[in-house]
Amino acid sequence: MRAVVYAENGPSDVLKLVEREPREPGPGEVRVRVVVSGVNPTDWKQRQGSPVDGEAVPNQDGAGVVDAVGPGVEGLLPGDRVWTMMSAHYGPLSGTAQEYTVLPAERVFPLPDGASFDLGASVGVPAVTAHRALTVAEDGPSRLAPGALAGRTVLVPGGAGAVGHAAIQLARWAGATVISTVSGDAKAELVRAAGAHDVVFYTRPDAADAIRRAAPDGVDIVVEVAASANAALNASVLRTGGTVAVYGNERGGGALTLDFGANLFLNARYQFLVLYTLAPSALRAGAEDVGAALRDGALPVGADAGLPLHRHPLAETAAAHDAVEGGAVGKVLIDVSAP
Template identity: 65%
Template sequence: MKAVVHDQHGPAESVLRLVDREISEPAAGEVRVRVVVSGVNPTDWKARTGMYGGEPAAESVPNQDGAGVVDAVGPEVEGLAVGDRVWLSLAAYERPGSGTAQEYTVVPVNRVFPLPEGADFDLGASIGIPAITAYRALTVAEDGPDRLAPGALEGKVVLVAGGAGAVGHAAIQLARWAGATVIATVSSEAKAAYPTAAGAQYVVNYRDADAAEQIRSHAPDGVDIVVEVAAGANNALDLAVLRTRGTIAIYANNGDQPFEVDVRANMGLNSRYQFVLLYSMGWPLITAAAEDINAAIAAGALPVGEAAGLPLHHFSLDQTADAHQAVESGTTGKVLITISEA
């Protein structure tokens, strides 16, 4: 089979190479998936460049997310059968050879989830890390729900920073599906159309001098949950619009501006900061998130594509380096690699 691999850290065009590999057999508790589409996330290029430290294993295969068809099941596997359409996430976590940038991958069954009827493989490869991250951010508030469903966030106001990104897109859609009022922030007027298409009722340019006043005009009692992508840069704005006992869920610090805690302001608000990283969430939480995400998909609440506010950018397997470069350069939308025919 064809696979993209690397055995050292570095630029995509220098270290990623297309090779032939043997197709592995699944062991107990594992399934083999014929990958149709692989999704590329920022965590994938960060791992490839060595941002997380350590040395890559021999023939590490990039990309954590994907979608495809179950090709074989190992012993002790329940709930999945050959021929099932599935999406998968964290494929390469602690299994560097199991990334989705290859024609077949073998992963533990708890990383594979049924793809609801009517959802295509592009959608399946687009959810994974972005949607689970968004889900976690929306379910960590002190007085909020720990599961999402229609009505779970009724009466709540959610502020999604970076509403044009993949996590922001999923957060807007999941929050709306759960009944919240959603305000999104963007960096330019050109990007405002994306969160609007995703379902945000209000969009604010966070660069505006009166951004806090604009947000407060839509949430006079303050925001219940902030889904935050740039903690350092946005902290002052977040505190200016957060309600008492509100939650700021941080999943990234884009821009790398130092994040400093204003103790007095946070004490006055009785606020909560929750840091979100899938790798340490634990499988029970990931499983619960996937179940509810699938319910949202089945309800038609998580579409992707230009009309839904998340443009899709397609590459072929031999263009994996270009796909990584697209994500690394900040391309708006979702970067996908088509591996095989559906």
């Protein structure tokens, strides 16, 4: 089989296309023939900075077809269409930038009829991150379903990104009113296509007033991609007892400075989140709810749905990583094998 590997950290030219034998699945494991691999910022960051001992295969997300199952696996059979999550995190050779990958069954999920492999490869890290952000409020739901966020207002900065796009869609599916902040007209069109009720340009001096007009009682949840840059704005629009769920610090450094008094009297909650150290039960809950949203057709991708797709063949995995690192707007996908 063909696989993309790297044996040292560095720029994308450390990625090499090689031939290797696929591994047999062990107890509790599933072998997936990968059709499409999805690329996330975490993939190029891991390639650049996470220590590697021997060879590693990149990419956390993918979609394909179950090829074989190991002893003890229930609910998955050869021929099933599936999507995967946190694949490269399972082991150095388990990433999705290869024709076959072996994963634990708990990281492989059914891909509903009607959902494309492109969609399956797009939802893993972004959608489960968005799910976590929408379910950490002290007085909010721990699971998402239609109506779970009814009466709530969600603010999604950077709604044109993959996580922001999924947050808009999941929040709408769960019944929330969604506001998104963007930098300009092109991204405003994307977040409207994703389903945002209101769009605000964060570059304008009246951004807080515009958000307050859309949410007079304040915002319940902020799905935050730029914690430092947006700290003052969040404090001015958050309702008392509201939550800022932080998954990124774009346009900021390694530190986050908060106005103590403003956040104190708001009883504001800042909840940081990353999937790598999340409890398995929370990952499973996120994947199950994302699966339900997929079945309901609530997570479409593509330009018409606000998330343009950019394609590369497996041999050009380095270019796919460069595109994500360079800030490509939309979702970068790698075509690995035939559907």
